[in-house]
Amino acid sequence: MGGVPIRSFHKDGEHPDETITVKLSENHPERLERKKWESLTRCIPDTPEIPTKTAIKNGSLYIIGSGMQVGHFSMEAIAHIKAADKVFYCIADAPGELYIQTLRPDAMDLYVLYSDSKIRYHTYVQMSEVLLYHLRLGFNVVGVFYGHPGVFVDPSHRAINIARREGFHAKMLPAISALDCLFADIGIDPSFPGLQTFESTDLLLRKRTINTDQHVVLWQVGCVLDSGFRRRGYLNHNLNILLDYLIEIYGEDYEVINYVAPVFCTLQPVIEKYKLSDLYNPDNAKKITGLSTWYLAPKVEQMPNVEIYKKLGLKIPDKPFKREMRFHYGEDELKALKALKLFKVPGDYKRTVATQTGKLMIELSSNAKKYHEYRKSPTQMLEKENDLTSSLKKKLINPPSWRLRVLTKPDAQEVINSFLNKLYTTPTFANQWNDVLSKYGVVPDGEKDVNNWLRQNGFDTTLEDIVAGQSAFDSSSLLPWSGVYTMNFDNCKIAVVGDETWYKSQIYYNGYYIKKFNYQNGVLSWSSADGNAVSANLTFSWKDTQHTQRLLQGKIWYPSQSEPTQNNSYGEADSYTSPLSVWQGLYKTFMKSGSSWVTGKAIQIDAANDSVTFGTVMVKNYTYDDGTLSWKVEDGNDSNAVLSFYMKPNNDGNGYTASFSGYVWQSGDKPTDVKFSGTLDTSFMKVWNGYYSTLIKDSQGNFNPGMELVINAGQDLSSTKVFYGGVEIKSFKYATPVLSWSEADGNDSNATLTFYQSTDGKNPSFSGTYYPKGGSVPVAPNMYGAYDAKYLSPWSGYYQSVLNDSSGPEVIIIGTQPGGQSEISVGGVEIKNFAFNNPVISWSDDNNNFNAIITVYTPQGSNVKQFAGYHWPKNGTKPEKPNWVGKIDISYLLSWSGNYYTYKKDDSGKWATGPAFQVIGGRTNEDSIIVYNGQTLQGWVFNNPVLTWSDTLNNSNGELKFYIPQPTDKTTVITPSFSAKVWPRVEQNPQNQIIPVH
Numbered sequence: 001m002g003g004v005p006i007r008s009f010h011k012d013g014e015h016p017d018e019t020i021t022v023k024l025s026e027n028h029p030e031r032l033e034r035k036k037w038e039s040l041t042r043c044i045p046d047t048p049e050i051p052t053k054t055a056i057k058n059g060s061l062y063i064i065g066s067g068m069q070v071g072h073f074s075m076e077a078i079a080h081i082k083a084a085d086k087v088f089y090c091i092a093d094a095p096g097e098l099y100i101q102t103l104r105p106d107a108m109d110l111y112v113l114y115s116d117s118k119i120r121y122h123t124y125v126q127m128s129e130v131l132l133y134h135l136r137l138g139f140n141v142v143g144v145f146y147g148h149p150g151v152f153v154d155p156s157h158r159a160i161n162i163a164r165r166e167g168f169h170a171k172m173l174p175a176i177s178a179l180d181c182l183f184a185d186i187g188i189d190p191s192f193p194g195l196q197t198f199e200s201t202d203l204l205l206r207k208r209t210i211n212t213d214q215h216v217v218l219w220q221v222g223c224v225l226d227s228g229f230r231r232r233g234y235l236n237h238n239l240n241i242l243l244d245y246l247i248e249i250y251g252e253d254y255e256v257i258n259y260v261a262p263v264f265c266t267l268q269p270v271i272e273k274y275k276l277s278d279l280y281n282p283d284n285a286k287k288i289t290g291l292s293t294w295y296l297a298p299k300v301e302q303m304p305n306v307e308i309y310k311k312l313g314l315k316i317p318d319k320p321f322k323r324e325m326r327f328h329y330g331e332d333e334l335k336a337l338k339a340l341k342l343f344k345v346p347g348d349y350k351r352t353v354a355t356q357t358g359k360l361m362i363e364l365s366s367n368a369k370k371y372h373e374y375r376k377s378p379t380q381m382l383e384k385e386n387d388l389t390s391s392l393k394k395k396l397i398n399p400p401s402w403r404l405r406v407l408t409k410p411d412a413q414e415v416i417n418s419f420l421n422k423l424y425t426t427p428t429f430a431n432q433w434n435d436v437l438s439k440y441g442v443v444p445d446g447e448k449d450v451n452n453w454l455r456q457n458g459f460d461t462t463l464e465d466i467v468a469g470q471s472a473f474d475s476s477s478l479l480p481w482s483g484v485y486t487m488n489f490d491n492c493k494i495a496v497v498g499d500e501t502w503y504k505s506q507i508y509y510n511g512y513y514i515k516k517f518n519y520q521n522g523v524l525s526w527s528s529a530d531g532n533a534v535s536a537n538l539t540f541s542w543k544d545t546q547h548t549q550r551l552l553q554g555k556i557w558y559p560s561q562s563e564p565t566q567n568n569s570y571g572e573a574d575s576y577t578s579p580l581s582v583w584q585g586l587y588k589t590f591m592k593s594g595s596s597w598v599t600g601k602a603i604q605i606d607a608a609n610d611s612v613t614f615g616t617v618m619v620k621n622y623t624y625d626d627g628t629l630s631w632k633v634e635d636g637n638d639s640n641a642v643l644s645f646y647m648k649p650n651n652d653g654n655g656y657t658a659s660f661s662g663y664v665w666q667s668g669d670k671p672t673d674v675k676f677s678g679t680l681d682t683s684f685m686k687v688w689n690g691y692y693s694t695l696i697k698d699s700q701g702n703f704n705p706g707m708e709l710v711i712n713a714g715q716d717l718s719s720t721k722v723f724y725g726g727v728e729i730k731s732f733k734y735a736t737p738v739l740s741w742s743e744a745d746g747n748d749s750n751a752t753l754t755f756y757q758s759t760d761g762k763n764p765s766f767s768g769t770y771y772p773k774g775g776s777v778p779v780a781p782n783m784y785g786a787y788d789a790k791y792l793s794p795w796s797g798y799y800q801s802v803l804n805d806s807s808g809p810e811v812i813i814i815g816t817q818p819g820g821q822s823e824i825s826v827g828g829v830e831i832k833n834f835a836f837n838n839p840v841i842s843w844s845d846d847n848n849n850f851n852a853i854i855t856v857y858t859p860q861g862s863n864v865k866q867f868a869g870y871h872w873p874k875n876g877t878k879p880e881k882p883n884w885v886g887k888i889d890i891s892y893l894l895s896w897s898g899n900y901y902t903y904k905k906d907d908s909g910k911w912a913t914g915p916a917f918q919v920i921g922g923r924t925n926e927d928s929i930i931v932y933n934g935q936t937l938q939g940w941v942f943n944n945p946v947l948t949w950s951d952t953l954n955n956s957n958g959e960l961k962f963y964i965p966q967p968t969d970k971t972t973v974i975t976p977s978f979s980a981k982v983w984p985r986v987e988q989n990p991q992n993q994i995i996p997v998h
Contacts, residue, residue: 065175071365095361127155148177181261207305416469483573587678797895801886894921
């Protein structure tokens with residue numbers, strides 16, 4: 001089978017709506033191929049000087065077939081390919097192409113001559129002329145065509161006939177065609193009772209007579225009555241005309257077999273039986289492709305079908321048609337030759353590049369032992385292939401034909417997509433890539449080394465092409481956009497958990513799953529009509545050229561509103577780091593022992609620190625690919641493991657819980673039975689540990705800053721404490737990812753908050769409902785919170801330090817409330833551009849006189865804030881061991897900075913919430929500010945640890961004594977506190993105290 005090699009892939013009859021053109025570098029193989037072809041076609045004359053047949057000429061022409069799959073190449077064909085001066089090919093399967101390129105890297109692809117705007121016959125003339133041009137120059141030429149080179153291959157017959165006529169040695173070698181495969185797969189003998197074969201278009205145009213007492217084979221039913229070419233696959237609009245014709249002969253219920261010969265040795269043939277009338281159904285009709293051959297029964301010649309000619313607007317012949325090949329240079333042929341002078345390679349032509357799958361198909365076709373291994377157990381055979389990723393191995397286990405076509409024949413953009421997919425889903429690969437860029441990015445011709453690294457790792461592309469193709473990938477995949485975006489539309493949170501395939505991704509709006517979202521050309525959209533809280537039309541983009549900061553902007557509107565005329569929402573997310581953060585948390589595990597399951601060692605995933613812990617031991621060199629986490633003993637671990645993660649439905653039918661199943665073993669081969677499983681411990685709050693700034697919506701719909709939420713998480717709920725506004729929440733409840741509390745348990749408020757874990761694992765957020773004691777439950781989320789990694793306020797103060805075992809400089813930390821601009825100075829000099837990711841403070845010498853990395857902490861069993869870390873000179877080397885420590889000096893008011901929330905005893909002796917008290921400490925007492933009950937106090941006096949003020953300049957009198965409570969256990973939050981006496985003007989010093997809670 002040849003003539004129309006089907007090299008464009010379409011699944012289930014679908015066709016892509018657009019072609020993405022990638023800017024290719026000068027030395028990219030595809031660009032070089034284009035230059036080579038356009039140079040060649042300028043050399044072929046409009047009107048060839050036909051040699052006379054006076055003697056055998058130098059040069060030879062061999063036309064050979066590739067068969068239906070790469071294993072069908074004959075030994076004779078391979079020998080001629082190796083020996084030829086020039087090799088040209090036009091075949092349908094990527095492994096076959098790759099095999100030819102392996103034998104002859106200089107071989108040229110005739111498929112380039114096809115074009116959607118050109119009739120096929122002109123393409124065939126041009127193909128044959130390319131072969132004849134080199135033959136006439138005295139070269140030994142080989143042309144390779146798909147299937148059998150003499151079956152439905154016009155250019156092969158034309159070239160052979162003209163070559164022989166001109167005195168050249170020309171030979172066609174037989175090969176396996178689709179008909180040969182059909183005989184074997186369907187099991188028929190063409191000698192009994194006989195066989196007729198028809199090309200489908202010819203059958204209709206000539207109204208061929210079918211002898212219904214013989215076998216009948218119809219070719220090219222997938223492009224019937226289509227004289228053109230479509231690189232993306234034929235639409236087959238005229239199939240119903242063929243059905244009408246056959247039903248007149250056979251009747252509606254007659255059975256036809258849709259046959260497709262397997263193009264890969266691992267596949268079975270397609271043998272689908274239909275009633276003719278069933279193929280009017282579009283769902284069945286779309287299964288008829290350009291590779292389809294139909295098996296029915298035969299016919300004889302009759303007068304032309306006038307009605308069909310009229311429908312197509314063709315001249316009606318006045319006599320029976322006898323098809324004959326044209327071996328001359330008439331007007332039509334010369335027109336095709338002249339068109340070569342203006343030839344340009346079509347923009348949608350995609351040169352086939354090497355893939356791991358393609359190489360595997362070649363090996364399976366030439367290595368019978370390995371092929372039988374695959375047939376017996378694809379999983380076990382593929383497991384031994386070290387060059388294949390775990391994701392690719394899964395896809396190669398008994399895959400459908402369409403998937404193998406995609407995997408074996410990617411174009412330039414698909415190679416780029418494959419690289420970017422691996423970059424975004426495999427942390428170890430991303431680290432390797434960053435190391436390569438760091439190593440070669442600063443050396444001359446470093447880009448060549450980067451490109452060599454790409455090829456060595458199986459990516460036939462370049463750094464320049466990856467940069468050019470990034471936008472096409474970004475517009476079709478949600479992987480690059482994974483993260484949490486805080487939008488300025490009601491301060492909502494949009495969480496994106498991207499997948500390799502966009503429709504397998506997950507989108508959340510304020511913690512609620514978005515139903516039926518769509519993502520096309522970089523635009524994310526959904527509708528409230530599908531049960532969502534809002535409608536949205538949002539576009540992703542990069543804020544910087546380094547692709548580290550991502551933006552999301554567009555329109556969001558409520559069901560009661562019309563779509564805005566202008567964008568009303570904007571948000572940012574941090575850079576993407578680890579896909580493992582989707583599965584962040586602590587997992588309870590179970591190990592199968594005999595016939596029962598017993599508790600196993602816990603597994604903790606901490607994507608923020610790029611770590612996995614099994615039991616109490618951190619796993620070394622783990623890999624994560626396509627939802628599978630694995631590690632090996634040979635990398636220094638105590639065990640091997642392969643764990644596949646998934647979302648498991650909860651027993652109550654509400655929601656899902658992250659889970660995994662897989663294998664853990666110490667030595668030998670991987671077990672055949674699953675004996676290890678795990679489920680996320682929904683009571684584990686450590687992933688949300690930290691300080692959160694909050695916003696609360698008022699009755700007018702405006703957002704105002706709320707009090708901070710503090711989660712001090714232990715190993716379980718019993719050792720976890722939650723504070724809101726400095727007040728410890730009583731009897732809170734937590735089930736991943738929802739935290740809630742109620743006034744019924746003695747709290748002053750009610751809340752139900754849903755947490756999000758951003759993809760980089762470092763910036764969790766929450767949204768939900770909050771209302772005070774006795775208030776009404778909000779009908780929609782009215783409270784939002786964001787983890788504040790720059791919340792330095794708890795560490796404010798003066799620190800005396802020791803550097804290299806000698807007295808060091810004084811360190812002053814002036815921490816603001818969440819989101820504010822904190823300050824740090826060392827030895828009286830302000831530090832510029834420091835970073836704080838609780839509890840680590842760091843800065844470099846770009847704008848400072850030295851470098852530092854310090855960790856602030858409160859030692860177990862102590863109530864004194866301290867720091868320890870590294871200090872080294874500008875342009876120096878970081879010390880191997882910590883050389884700088886410090887301890888807070890509480891004699892300064894700055895060390896007591898913060899918001900204090902108080903309780904006050906009333907006249908009946910009961911405690912009630914008191915007025916707020918705030919200390920805004922400065923470098924000196926004169927720089928400090930004290931605010932009580934909304935009034936800035938004047939004339940106060942601080943004599944550590946006592947603060948006093950009088951009613952001379954204020955509306956009250958006060959006497960406070962600061963202290964730091966002793967910790968009750970290692971997990972308790974250590975916060976400054978005070979006990980106080982406060983009384984109005986003109987009154988005597990009272991006995992009742994205000995007892996603070998910070």
